[in-house]
Amino acid sequence: MDAVSTPLPASHSPSTPQRRQAGARLTLTLASLAMIGPFTIDTIFPAFTRIGAEFGGDEVALQQLISxxxxxxxxxxxFHGPLSDALGRKTVMIGGLVIYLIGMFGCVLAPNLESLILLRVLQGMSAGAATIVSRVVIRDMFSGSEAQRLMARVMMIFSVAPAIAPILGGWLLLLGDWRWVFAGVGMYGVVVLILTTRLPETLPPEERSPMRIRSLLASLVHVGRSPMMLRIAGASAFGFAAQFVFIAGASPLVVRLLGLGEQDFWVLFVPLIIGMISGAWLVGRAANLMDRSRLISLGFIGAVLAALVNLGLVSLAPEYGGGLSWSLLLAVVGPGLIAFAVALVFAPIQLEVLDLFPHQRGAAASLGTFFGLVLNALLAGAVAPLVTTNLTVLALCSLSFAALGGALWVWHVRAVRRSMGV
Incomplete structure (x- = not known):
């Protein structure tokens, strides 16, 4: 995959003052905001069995708690990004967190599976205000290599969440029924809300867009009509799906395919976190050494190769019989390698999206995230139950997503080269 830098508009930076370096408190706060998503999704996996037993839900019905x-x-x-362009970043993040906490603590009182799913919808509607807008804050405050380093550091800390979330969920179940899981994540949300109130506002009033429905929709249409935006967002969505398919199918994968228990989700998630942290660390180190577009290309090449290795490993593994064994090791090494390669793509490609529309970063962040979220929802609700029939089918699904993401990135790079006459 040849790599070229994506050209930016002539006026490519709002007047918000740029800082030279991010401090530890800022990094931890932004990472905590990013971790809302994986904590909300992954912590409840160990509770699926007990929720199903209490409410009489089967595996497909329980997957709707995720989808x-x-x-x-x-x-x-x-809408979160455009709203932050109009109201300011901090206002939207705090408002979203308050609504999110209402939904999370409401789950503790849910009388049936239907109401639990509706409260999960409320959480989903509000959680993005924190996670999506926090990425925009990074680009508001920093540019160039420092933005990539901070995004990589946030990614490193964020990577811990998918691994410790199901472990934490299993521990919370030792205290009582599944409601303890939602209460525990709610307490984490309270801490994040307090940290967010201490963040600076990074979008001055004079740089905000008008708070009118027509203006908000116009900014979304303008961003959404960009072929560059569509190609990059599609590449990002499919690339991340190569890893997320293992997370979306974690419950049937760990419990049914690997024959493990409620406290054993670490077997899958620890290799994933090692891969993600290692890849994010390398992204930070490469900030001043490698062109951002070239790093993304290498990440997609690595994702396809890692998915091929994973397919080979699970094909060679003997029939799995439960417990710690050689076949279990072969089943989890591949996802860790895929996570490493995807991490090489994640932070740089987010910055590519934000730099396409520097005066409409909120709208760009929203639409850039939208494609990935739609695909992730389909993965959790429809694809994961179908592809977790055995490890080989799951590996083929991951490989397909990696190849699709890489193909879209190649298309984007070649289109940019043609537009530049290269």
Whole structure:
């Protein structure tokens, strides 16, 4: 994959003062905001069995606790960014967190599975205000290599969440029924809300767009009509799906395919976190050494190769019989390698999206996230139950997503080269 830099508009930076370096408190706060998503999704996996037993829900019905959240997140993600362009970043993040906490603590009192799914919808509608807008804050405050380094550091800390969330969920179940899981995540949300109130506002009033429905929709249409935006967002969505398919199918994968228990989700998630942290660390180190577009290309090449390795490993593994064994190791090494390669793509490609529309970063962040969220919702609600029939089918699905993401990125790079006459 040849790499070229994406050209930016002539006026490419708002007048918000740029800082030279991010401090530890800012980094931890932004990472905590980003971790809302994985904590909300992954912590409840160990509780699926008990929720199903109490409410009489089967595996497909329980998967809707994930897909309903992701679908609502996807729909509302279109609006969080433009709202932050009009109202300011901090106002939207705090408002979203308050609504999110109402939904989370409401789950503790849910009388049936239907109401639990509706409260998950409320969480999904509000959680993006924190996670999506926090990425825009990074680009508001920093540019160039420092923006990539901070995005990579946030990614490194964020990577811990998918691994510790199901472990935390299993521990919370030791205290009582599944309601303890939602209460525990709610307490985390309270801490994040307090940290967010201490963030600076990064979009001055004079740089905000008018708070009118027509203006908000116009900015979304302007961003959404860009072929560059569509190609990059599609590449990002499919590339991340190569890893997320293992997370979306974690419950049937760990419990049914690997024959493990409620406290054993670490077997899958620890390799994933090691891969994600290692890849994010390398992205930060490469900030001043490699062109951003070239790094993304290498990440997609690595994702396809890692998915091929994963397919080979699970094909060679003997029939799995439960417990710690050689076949279990072969089943989880591949997802870790895929996570490493996807991490090389994630932070740089987010900055590519934000730099396409520097005066409409909120709208760009929203639409850039929307494609990935729609795909993730489909993965959790429809695809994961179908592809977790055995490890080989799951591996083929991951490989397909990696190849699709890489193909869209190649298309984008070649289109840019043609537009530049190269």
């Amino acid at each position: 309903a959240y992701l679908a609502a997140f996807a729909v509302m993600s279109i």
